[in-house]
Amino acid sequence: MKQISVFLENRPGSLFSVLDRLREWKVNLRALSLADTADFGVLRFIVKDPQTVLEQLKNENFTATLTEVLTVGIADQPGGLSSVVGILTKEGLSIEYLYAFVSPEGRGAYVVLRVEDYDKARHTLENAGIPLLENLSL
Amino acid sequence: MSPTYWDEEAEIIQEDNLRKLQFNRLQKTVNRAWHHLPYYRRKMSEAGLQTPYDLKSLSDLSRLPFTSKRDLREVYPFGAIAEPMKNIIRIHSSSGTTGTATVVGYTQNDIRTWSELMARTLAGGGINEDDRIQIAFGYGLFTGGLGVHYGAEKLGATVIPMSSGNTLRQIQILKDFNISVLCCTPSYALYLAEVARDSHVDLADTQFRIGIFGAEPWSEEMRSEIERQLPIQAYDIYGLSEVIGPGVAFECEARQGLHVNEDHFIPEVIDPISADVLPPGTKGELVFTTITKEGTPVIRYRTGDISSLIVSSCSCGRTMSRIERVASRTDDMLIIRGVNVYPSQIESVLLRFKGIEPHYQIIVSREHFMDTVDIHVEISSEIFSDEVKSLENLKKKILDALKGELHLSCTVKFLEPKSITRSEGKAKRVIDLRKEEDNS
Incomplete structure (x- = not known):
């Protein structure tokens, strides 16, 4: 995105x-x-x-x-963000910055991530079954 | 490309003939000054010179007293004019950038000489009668506009006397009239390039090929930047109203220093503190003696401009010696906590960084008796990264370079594009708040 x-x-x-x-x-x-x-x-x-x-x-x-940033949906519950960051950390990927917000409908939360190695991070998250959003028409 | 001399006899004169000519003309000038310039005669008497004929050779020039800007101000308005006013056909005045204006007068012969010298200057940059020259120097008391104007007409080029200002119209004329040469200050050239870009005018597919820039000190890096933004070769010209105006020295196509029109002006370089004459290659203050001027001759005029003499031969074949491009002046030297720095040195460092726009301002102030320098530079979209650390890295690199090369400790502030006021004449690079405090 x-x-x-x-x-x-x-x-x-x-x-x-x-x-x-x-x-x-x-x-x-x-x-x-x-x-x-x-x-x-x-x-x-x-x-x-x-x-x-x-x-x-x-x-x-x-x-x-x-x-180019990565946007992922996470569960709006304790540990939701930590699981995503954990996946990236395990692969040695470092995060430049991130910001997060909950969806207006309260169905979940979203995280916008800027990582050093975009392609690798994208690949890693996809392999881990984390869905990436291509737009925010929430 | 073969060199384009305007006045071959003068421009490739043999050295001994030139020195003979200079001595002959110098004697006449000193004689005139003795008889017609009371302020200078007084100086000569004070220096122990009894008559103008005390000069035996060209090297005796160094025995003559200097003329300072202050001397000329003291005899304001017409005390530096050596002719009856009926012989003076034009008056110009210094731009007053650094204080009270000085006034100079020109006779018919002076205007003729000046036009010749400006024609040489323009021809030196490869300009000829086929060129269309847009003059965006101010017309008026400032010598830039009319000085270039008469030279360009003498050369036979087509002159478009725009004067300064009205940038959108300048750009329109540049394009509509198929202009090939633009004359203005280097900072104005950059501003014009910026306005052209903003108004989506592409100057690349026009006839525009040469820029003749002067009236303010500028660096080699500034030249590269101008040539990157405009489809031209940029030439430096040098002059000052007290000596004649533009046309004192000019760059040839080799662009390795500026040839001094030595058959009309004798250059010297002195130590600005001790006033000792310095050998070629050593930087110091430029001093000029006019040897043909009738209206306002000046002898050993201290320009305040810093340069050095180059006496080696030039690939263009011109025998007139050269001065290194003037990038700074003695009076724009900043003393920051005891360290001497010229704005042009700061400019050279800044423009080396990709993405730093050639628009900057140096703000000097004093806090708790300590000088502080804050450099404001505009950053461009091409360098802007959304990562804070890369901007901070860039800033750190600039600070390291300023510290390492100039021993200057300062702060750098990044500004949004176009936040620094653009100038249509001489750019205001330094804001010294210390002076304002002292004056209050």
């Missing part, structure tokens, strides 16, 4: 300026996370049509990029 990442300068209003554009373009955010460092931030999110939104953002002079 493709995730959009946007570089945010550390100043008041930089997050709002991205969000306000998305509102204007009627883009619904399906999942998001915000990473921060001492002087800049990275806003990561998943939308329905990432390629189009990326182009729109670039036209508006935002620094943005597409990243």
Whole structure:
């Protein structure tokens, strides 16, 4: 699944300026996370049509990029996330970052994962019978 | 490609003939200064020179007193003009980048000479009468616009006198008029490239082939960046209004330093502190003596520009000696906690990193009596990775390079593209908040 990442300068209003554009373009955010460092931030999110939104953002002079991430459904119960991470760890795969959310219907939870070796991680999860999602039309 | 001389006799003159010519013209200039420039005569007397004929050879030039920008400011507005005003047909004035303006006057002969020298300059970059030259230097008191203008007309090229500003129109003309040559500041060339990209104008399939850039110090890395973004060969030209304007020195197609028009200006390089004359190859402050100028002759004018003399022969065949490209000035040197740094050195380091945009600002301030430097650079989408650690790695590499090569400890802040204000003339690279504190 493709995730959009946007570089945010550390100043008041930089997050709002991205969000306000998305509102204007009627883009619904399906999942998001915000990473921060001492002087800049990275806003990561998943939308329905990432390629189009990326182009729109670039036209508006935002620094943005597409990243391939893995999205898996997990059981919304204790140990749900640990089992997925355990599978990757056993294969020596390291995780750059992840963010998770529960489905609105309460039927389960979802994890968006960024790993170092995408192909190997994908293969490993598929072999372990973990279903990967290709979109988030939840 | 064979070299394109505009004035072959002058450009490949034999050395001993050149020195004879220079000495002859120098004597005349010093004589004129003695009789018509009270401020300079006073300086000569103070230096123990009784008459202009105390000069016996060209090497006696080093006995003459220097002229500083301050000397010219003190006689503002017309005290540096050595002719009756009825013989002056044009006035120009320095851009005042670093303080009060200085005023220079030109006679008919001066304008003729200047046009000749600018024609040489443009021909040096391979420009000829078939070219269409868009001049985006400012027209007015600044010498850039009109200086290039007269030279380009002399050369017989087609001149489009755009002056500075109105970037969208500049781009439209560049494309619609099949322009082959653009003249402006290097920072403006980059801005123009950026605006062209944003407005989806592809300049690659146009006639555009040469850029003639000057009026601000720029680095070799900046040249590469300009040539990466525009389909051109970029040439550096050098000049300053106090000496004549553009046309003092120019790059030939070898682009290994700038040939000084030595039949009109004698270059020297001095130690900026001791004022001792330095040998070729040693960096110092450039000093020029005008030897044909009538309106405002200057003798041993200290430019504040840092360069060195190159006396070895050039592959283009021109015998006029060269100066290394001017990438910095004595007065833009920053002293950061006792370490001397030029903005151009910082630029060289920054532009080596892929994805760092050539738009940056150096902010110097003082906290608790300690100088701090904060470098703001724009990052491009091509380098942006969504992983925080790769951006932090990039930042660390930049900091290491600045520390390792320039002994500069600073912070680097990444900015979104286009957040630094673009300039249509000389770019503002340094914001020194220490000076503002001192002035208040």
